[in-house]
Amino acid sequence: MPKPVIAVPAGLLCNMSLSEYIQYCCTGRPPAKIMGILNGPPSFLKDLLCALDVIGALEPLAATRPGACDPAIDVDKDIFVPPATLNPDGSITPSEVRVTSFCAPMNRALVIQKARVTGVNLTAKTQPHTQPIYKKVNLGTFGEWCLPFEPIDEAGQFVNVEHIVAPPQSGFSIYVQNFNPSSVAHYHYKGHMWASC
Numbered sequence: 001m002p003k004p005v006i007a008v009p010a011g012l013l014c015n016m017s018l019s020e021y022i023q024y025c026c027t028g029r030p031p032a033k034i035m036g037i038l039n040g041p042p043s044f045l046k047d048l049l050c051a052l053d054v055i056g057a058l059e060p061l062a063a064t065r066p067g068a069c070d071p072a073i074d075v076d077k078d079i080f081v082p083p084a085t086l087n088p089d090g091s092i093t094p095s096e097v098r099v100t101s102f103c104a105p106m107n108r109a110l111v112i113q114k115a116r117v118t119g120v121n122l123t124a125k126t127q128p129h130t131q132p133i134y135k136k137v138n139l140g141t142f143g144e145w146c147l148p149f150e151p152i153d154e155a156g157q158f159v160n161v162e163h164i165v166a167p168p169q170s171g172f173s174i175y176v177q178n179f180n181p182s183s184v185a186h187y188h189y190k191g192h193m194w195a196s197c
Contacts, residue, residue, distance in 0.1 A: 018062045018196045019109040022165045030058065062196035063111060063165055075100065075191035078120065081178035094177045099132060099189050103171035108195040110171075112164040115193075117176060119158065120186040128179050130157045131187075137172040 024030050030038070030053075037046050038053075052058040066072045085093040099117055104110035117132040119125035130153045151159040166172075178185035 017109070018060045018111075018165070019107075019168050021060050022063070022109060022167060024059075034058070060196075062109075062194075066111075066194040067196055070194045070196045072192065072194045075189065077189050079117075079176055079187040079189060081124075081176055081185040081187065083183060084179050084181045086181040092179055092181055094179045095185075096133075096175050096177045099174040099176055099187070100191060101136075101171065101173040102166060102193070104166040104168050105195050107168055108197055109168060110166040110193060110195050112162065112166065112191070112193045114162050114191055115164070115174065116160045116162065116190045117158060117174065118188050118190075120188050121184075123178065123180045123183040124176075124185040124187050126156050127177060127185065128155045129153055129177065130159055131176050132158070132160070133175045133177060134161065135173050135175055 020031050020033075029035065034049060037043070037049055040046060049058060061067070062070065079097055079099055081097045082095045084095050087093060100115070102110060102112060102115075119127075119131070124131075130151055151157070174189075176185070176187045
């Protein structure tokens with residue numbers, strides 16, 4: 001008895017990139033290649049994709065770990081922010097230092113699994129405003145960066161945004177500040193990332 005043949009339209013799932021898949025984060029809909037199968041006639045492939053979707057596993061593995069050909073980058077560094085400037089009128093102009101900038105390659109998604117800033121000394125830990133500061137956020141087709149919550153701006157609080165999958169040609173920068181005019185603020189940054197097709 002001949003074995004059944006599972007017919008899959010040519011090119012339907014081949015070469016689907018992580019950068020193509022992450023549009024799901026913005027639209028809530030999987031890529032057209034997957035939707036074509038899910039909306040198509042019954043098939044083994046459709047059942048398999050539905051099962052993966054039900055258990056939350058319908059995402060490329062490269063979103064959660066580097067692929068075999070994707071080198072991972074680890075960064076571990078200290079940042080020293082000089083004292084703030086005390087102006088003649090008694091106001092304070094905070095000092096600011098760029099911690100890092102992320103820029104996804106032209107044709108690859110950048111997975112930023114960890115980008116954690118912490119305070120080392122008391123000056124850094126007791127800043128009057130939430131640290132770090134995110135600037136120049138350009139997440140390509142995602143538009144403005146909208147966090148799932150709005151962090152409260154309060155003294156001594158650190159809010160780090162991690163597990164970001166940035167589309168090709170997108171990026172942002174992280175800064176830390178020092179509002180203390182008489183002491184250096186010592187921060188520590190630890191990052192882990194990889195670019196993936």
